[in-house]
Amino acid sequence: MRILYRFGFNQNHTKLLEFLDKSRVPYTVDGIIAYTEMYADESSFRAVFERMKNEQAVITDRAIFTEEELETAEWLAVSSEWVTQYPEPKENMDYVYQTYDTASYCAGRPPKFYCRQGLTQKADFVVKKAPNWSTRAFCRLNWVGDELFLSDKAKEKLSESGLKGFSFRPVLKPSHVPHGNLKTVHAPHGNLNTGDEPHADFSQLFIENIAEIGLSASSVQHEYVCPDCGRKKVMLNSGFLEVTSENLRNAAADIVKSAEKIGGIGCDSLILISARFFRFLRENRLDSGLVFTPVKF
Numbered sequence: 001m002r003i004l005y006r007f008g009f010n011q012n013h014t015k016l017l018e019f020l021d022k023s024r025v026p027y028t029v030d031g032i033i034a035y036t037e038m039y040a041d042e043s044s045f046r047a048v049f050e051r052m053k054n055e056q057a058v059i060t061d062r063a064i065f066t067e068e069e070l071e072t073a074e075w076l077a078v079s080s081e082w083v084t085q086y087p088e089p090k091e092n093m094d095y096v097y098q099t100y101d102t103a104s105y106c107a108g109r110p111p112k113f114y115c116r117q118g119l120t121q122k123a124d125f126v127v128k129k130a131p132n133w134s135t136r137a138f139c140r141l142n143w144v145g146d147e148l149f150l151s152d153k154a155k156e157k158l159s160e161s162g163l164k165g166f167s168f169r170p171v172l173k174p175s176h177v178p179h180g181n182l183k184t185v186h187a188p189h190g191n192l193n194t195g196d197e198p199h200a201d202f203s204q205l206f207i208e209n210i211a212e213i214g215l216s217a218s219s220v221q222h223e224y225v226c227p228d229c230g231r232k233k234v235m236l237n238s239g240f241l242e243v244t245s246e247n248l249r250n251a252a253a254d255i256v257k258s259a260e261k262i263g264g265i266g267c268d269s270l271i272l273i274s275a276r277f278f279r280f281l282r283e284n285r286l287d288s289g290l291v292f293t294p295v296k297f
């Protein structure tokens with residue numbers, strides 16, 4: 001495993017460009033943004049990191065795992081790099097109240113602290129358009145970090161896989177009746193809408209089980225405690241996902257969500273899959289755009 005850093009800055013920042021030229025570090029200019037990427041174990045990393053920090057570059061990092069690390073993991077966290085579309089109704093994030101039971105929801109104290117704990121899905125997601133899958137089989141929606149959505153091809157294959165712990169829910173087209181705002185209803189062509197229709201080739205992979213995975217302190221970069229409800233969420237370090245609980249090993253399912261919540265502004269569970277699930281995705285070429293993080297027990 002190596003940690004890959006990315007340093008982004010304005011392409012007008014000539015001092016930084018000169019510094020990189022002098023240090024013989026290659027960089028890319030993309031529109032108004034310039035960036036360079038570098039592994040933390042490269043010899044010039046420390047000097048570049050310090051300089052970028054001083055010049056207030058935007059610094060992000062992610063772990064790059066070897067094939068062996070991925071192939072030998074008993075469990076892995078999975079997420080989709082491809083983020084598309086928004087849950088509806090998008091206005092004022094009203095989808096939260098349409099899609100989830102909000103009885104124990106806590107918004108926190110935005111913009112100082114966003115909590116967003118306590119949502120349980122009660123209805124199907126509503127989204128304007130089905131994704132253009134191309135070679136990909138899974139996506140995630142903006143604002144919803146802990147659900148995967150999938151194409152019909154992936155759905156058919158998963159249905160026959162023998163893997164456990166999930167079902168499928170339709171993703172609905174928005175109706176003509178704006179949710180929660182009946183005063184502004186217009187009846188197009190004199191027809192009142194009779195309900196939301198499901199999209200073709202677009203479903204939610206509904207994950208049936210939630211498990212405490214026991215996040216190890218070594219994986220936690222920062223912990224937030226909500227001043228209102230007292231519930232916790234954390235930001236994670238890049239690298240292996242280190243856990244202290246055996247719950248994943250003992251799970252009767254091949255996919256679960258963590259009870260632990262991740263996020264600063266957001267608040268999402270991790271999605272975890274068994275080695276069997278991982279191999280199935282790879283063997284069926286359903287893993288395009290998916291990113292995996294091995295779990296360490």
Ligand SMILES: [Zn+2]
Pocket residue numbers: 106107108115116117226227228229230231
């Ligand atoms: Zn709270």
